[in-house]
Amino acid sequence: MLNVVAIREDFPILKREVNGRPLIYFDNAATTHKPIQVIDAIVRFYKEFNSNVHRGMHTLSQEASELYEEAFSVVAKFINAYSWEEVIEVKNATDGLNMVAWGWGLFNLRPGDEIILTVVEHHSNMLPWRIVAEKTGAKIKYVDITDDGDINYDQLEEVVSERTRVVAITMASNVLGTIVDVKRICKIAHSVGAIVVGDGAQYVPHVPTDVRDLGIDFIAFSGHKMLGPTGIGILWGRRDVLEDVKPFRVGGDTIKDVTLDSIEWHDLPWRFIAGTPHIAGMIGFAEAVKYLMRVGVENVRQHDIELTEYTLKKFEEELKEYIVVLGPLDAKKRTGIVSFNVQNLHHHVVAKSLDSFGIAVRSGGHCAHPLHYRLGFKGSVRASYYIYNTVEEVETFISALKIIVTLRDILSRQLVEDRCTGT
Numbered sequence: 001m002l003n004v005v006a007i008r009e010d011f012p013i014l015k016r017e018v019n020g021r022p023l024i025y026f027d028n029a030a031t032t033h034k035p036i037q038v039i040d041a042i043v044r045f046y047k048e049f050n051s052n053v054h055r056g057m058h059t060l061s062q063e064a065s066e067l068y069e070e071a072f073s074v075v076a077k078f079i080n081a082y083s084w085e086e087v088i089e090v091k092n093a094t095d096g097l098n099m100v101a102w103g104w105g106l107f108n109l110r111p112g113d114e115i116i117l118t119v120v121e122h123h124s125n126m127l128p129w130r131i132v133a134e135k136t137g138a139k140i141k142y143v144d145i146t147d148d149g150d151i152n153y154d155q156l157e158e159v160v161s162e163r164t165r166v167v168a169i170t171m172a173s174n175v176l177g178t179i180v181d182v183k184r185i186c187k188i189a190h191s192v193g194a195i196v197v198g199d200g201a202q203y204v205p206h207v208p209t210d211v212r213d214l215g216i217d218f219i220a221f222s223g224h225k226m227l228g229p230t231g232i233g234i235l236w237g238r239r240d241v242l243e244d245v246k247p248f249r250v251g252g253d254t255i256k257d258v259t260l261d262s263i264e265w266h267d268l269p270w271r272f273i274a275g276t277p278h279i280a281g282m283i284g285f286a287e288a289v290k291y292l293m294r295v296g297v298e299n300v301r302q303h304d305i306e307l308t309e310y311t312l313k314k315f316e317e318e319l320k321e322y323i324v325v326l327g328p329l330d331a332k333k334r335t336g337i338v339s340f341n342v343q344n345l346h347h348h349v350v351a352k353s354l355d356s357f358g359i360a361v362r363s364g365g366h367c368a369h370p371l372h373y374r375l376g377f378k379g380s381v382r383a384s385y386y387i388y389n390t391v392e393e394v395e396t397f398i399s400a401l402k403i404i405v406t407l408r409d410i411l412s413r414q415l416v417e418d419r420c421t422g423t
C-alpha cells in the first residue's frame with residue numbers, strides 16, 4: 001500500500017489553493033506533479049555540475065557525463081531492459097513514436113505493406129504512421145474496440161496478414177483507461193513477422209513494465225507523466241530492431257567519425273541523441289524513476305484500482321442518471337483514468353465548473369478524436385489519478401459533480417471559452 005500522507009509531503013505544489021479551495025489535481029494523465037527530490041536533483045545539477053557532456057576533459061564535464069550516463073542505467077533497470085544502450089533519450093513519447101515511424105518505417109515499409117493501428121490510438125501513435133504510410137505506399141488497417149471498451153483481439157487476429165509489418169498500439173488508453181494485453185498482441189504480430197510498437201505513455205507510469213516479459217519490440221513513454229520533468233522521454237527498443245532504425249536527426253555526438261565522403265555512426269544509444277541533450281532533464285527523470293522504484297509501481301497499480309473502483313461505484317450509486325462513463329466498468333481493467341460525460345452539459349462546462357471547486361480535470365478530445373467519434377462524442381471530461389490522490393479527494397469530486405448536475409440548466413447556458421488547442 002502507498003503511504004499517501006507521506007507522499008503528499010514530497011509535492012510542494014499540493015499545498016496550493018485554487019479558487020479559494022485546496023487544489024485537487026486529477027489531471028495526471030496530462031502531466032504529473034514533481035516531488036521535491038526531482039526538483040532538487042535538477043537544481044543541484046545546475047548549481048554544482050553544470051557542463052556539457054561527452055565533450056570535455058575537464059572535471060565538471062566528466063562529472064556531468066557520469067551523472068547523465070547513470071540515468072540511462074536507472075531507466076534500463078526500471079523497465080528490465082537487456083542493456084542501458086537500448087534506452088534512447090527523446091523529448092517525449094510523441095518524439096519516440098515519430099523516431100520509430102520515420103527511422104524504421106520510412107526505410108523498411110514497401111507499397112502494399114500493412115500497418116495495424118487501433119481506433120483507440122492517441123494522435124501521437126496514429127499520425128506519424130499515417131504520414132509514413134502515405135510516403136511509402138503502405139496501407140493502414142484499424143482494429144476496433146468491443147462494447148465494453150477493450151481492444152477487439154479477435155478482429156486483430158483476422159486483419160493480421162503476411163503483409164503486416166507493424167502493429168502500433170497504445171498499451172493503456174488515455175481516454176478509456178483500458179490496459180491492453182500487450183503479450184497477446186505481440187504473439188499475434190510476431191506470428192507473421194511484424195514488429196510491435198507500444199505507446200507506453202499511460203502504461204509505464206502505472207503498470208509494472210518488464211520489456212523482456214512483454215516480448216515487445218519498441219516502447220515510447222514520457223518522463224513528465226511519471227513525476228519527471230517535461231522535455232524528456234524514452235524510446236526503448238530491443239537491440240536487434242534498434243539496429244534497423246536509421247538516425248533521422250543527426251549532427252553532433254551521433255557519429256564516431258566523419259570524412260567528406262563517409263560517416264561512421266556512433267554506438268547505441270548515442271547515434272540517436274543528436275546535439276546537446278537535455279542533461280538536467282535526464283538526471284531529473286532518473287530521480288523520478290528512483291522515486292517510483294522506492295514507492296513500487298505494483299503499489300501505484302493497486303492505488304489506481306482503489307480510486308477508480310471507488311469513483312465508478314459512486315457514479316453508479318449517486319450519479320447514474322446524469323453520467324455516461326467511457327471504457328470498461330471493471331476498475332481492474334483500467335489505469336487510474338475515468339473519462340465521462342454529463343448528459344446535456346458540454347465537457348468544457350463541466351471541467352470549468354469543477355475548477356471553481358479547486359478540482360483540475362481535463363476536458364476535450366484528449367488527442368484521441370477518432371476514438372471519441374467512434375463513441376459518438378466530440379469530447380469528454382477526464383479525471384486521472386496518481387500516487388498523491390486520496391479517496392477523500394474523490395469524495396469532494398463526487399459532491400462537486402452532484403451540485404453541478406443539479407445546476408445543469410443554468411450551466412448549459414453558460415459560454416465557456418474553448419482554450420484547448422483542438423486537442
Ligand SMILES: Cc1ncc(COP(=O)(O)O)c(C=O)c1O
Nearest residue numbers: 092093094122124174199201222
Ligand atoms: C496514450 C498517449 N500517447 C502519447 C501521448 C503523448 O505524450 P507526450 O505529449 O508527452 O509526447 C500521450 C499524452 O497525453 C498519451 O496519453
